[in-house]
Amino acid sequence: MPIVQKLYDTCKASLSPEGPISEEALEKVRIILAELKPSNVGLEQEAQLMEIFCRSPGSVIPLHNHPGMTVLSKLLITCKVICWVYSGFDDPSQARPAKLMKDCLMSAPCNTTVLHPSKGGNIHCFKALTPSALFDILSPPYSSEDGRHCSYFRKSTRKDLPGVEHDQLSGVKPSEITWSEEI
Template identity: 50%
Template sequence: MPVLKKIYNACKDSFTPTGPISEEALEKVRAILDDLKPANVGLEQDSVAAQKWKPISNGSNGRKGRSGNQQQYPPPIKYLHIHECEKFSIGIFCMPPASIIPLHNHPGMTVLSKLVYGTLHVKSYDWVDIPELPESCRARPAKLVRDCEMRAPCSTTVLYPTKGGNIHCFMAITPCAIFDILTPPYSSEDGRHCSYFRRVPNKGLPDDIGQQLEGVNLDGIVWLEETPPPENFVVLRGQYKGPLVKKS
C-alpha cells in the first residue's frame, strides 16, 4: 500500500474531531511518518535539487511594502494541500532558502511534522501558566522548548496542545519541505484560529510566583505578545501533484 494511503488510513482510525484517541494511536501515525521519503509524496526531484543547492549572496526579493519603501522580502512559501476533514488536515509546506514561517500557535491541536528533505532552524515555546496575571497585560510568559537545526532525514516531531513547543517558528536554511498533520484542524468557529506572536522585553516575575514554577528555568522565560502576521509573510497555495489519497 502506498505510504500516503497508509498515513491517511492511520489518521482516519487514530483521530477524532477533538484529537488523537490515545497516545498509542498517535504513535501509530508517527511511526509511518518516520519512514516517509520524498518519492512517497512526489518530491524526489525537489529533494535532489535541494541537495545540490548552494547559497547565494542576494537570495531575498526586494519589493515595496505598505509604506511604499523598497524592502527586502524573504521568498514566498508554497503550501500543497492534500486533505482536510473534521478530524485532521494534511499538507506540505515547501520552503525556499531564507523563507520563514513566523512564530505562531496551534491552540487545542496536536501537530505532527516530518521534515521530508532539506535543513531548517526551529525555535519553539510553551506557555507558562502564571496565576493572577493582570488582565491589562497583553504579553504572556513562555518557556523555550527547542532552538536547534534540523536536517533530513530525521524523526517526526509532535507538538501537543499545551506542551512540546506548540508555539513555534521555522526558518529554511536550504530548500526544504515539511509534511504536516494537524488534529483537529484549524477552525475559527471552534476557537482554533492561528495567532502570531512577537517577543517583547522581559517583564520579570515576582519571587513568590517564581517559586511556584517547579522545573522551569526562569532564565529561559521570554514574554510573547500577539501581533498581526508579518507583512512579508507570503504563502502561496499550490496544486499537489504527488500520489493521491483515495478516500475509502
C-alpha cells in the same frame, strides 16, 4: 499501498474531531509518518521550491501556535526549528512568558516530532536555510468556531512584567523566560 494512502487511512482511523483517540493510535500515525520521504509526495530534487510543503532558502514560517491541537511533523528537507512553550497566562492582550525548548538545525532524515497542546514546544517557527519541506498532521484541525485558530507572536521588548508571581511561571526560572506577545 502507497504510503500517503496508508497514512490517510491510519489518520482517519486514529484521529477524531476531538483529537487523537489514544496514545496508541497516535503512535500508529507517527510510525507511518516516520517512513515518509520527499519522493512520496512528489518532491524530487527539481521540485524542491514548490510552496505546497516547501520553503525557499531564507523564508520563515513565523512564530505561531496550534491551540488545543496535537501536531505530528515530519521534516522532509532541512530547516532551522525554534520551539517555545508558554507557562500559564491566557490573556492575549498581554505579553506572556515563554521558555525556549528547542533551537536547532534539523536535517532529514530525522524523527517525527509530536507537539502536544500544552507541553513540549506548543509554539514554534521554522526558517529555511536551504530548500526545505515539512509535512504536518493536525488533530483536531484548526477551527475558529471551536477556539482553535492560529495566532502569531513576536518577542516582547519588555524584560519583566509587573505583578507576575514566581508560582505563575509553572516552575520555570525567571532567567529562562522570554516575554512574547501576540500580533
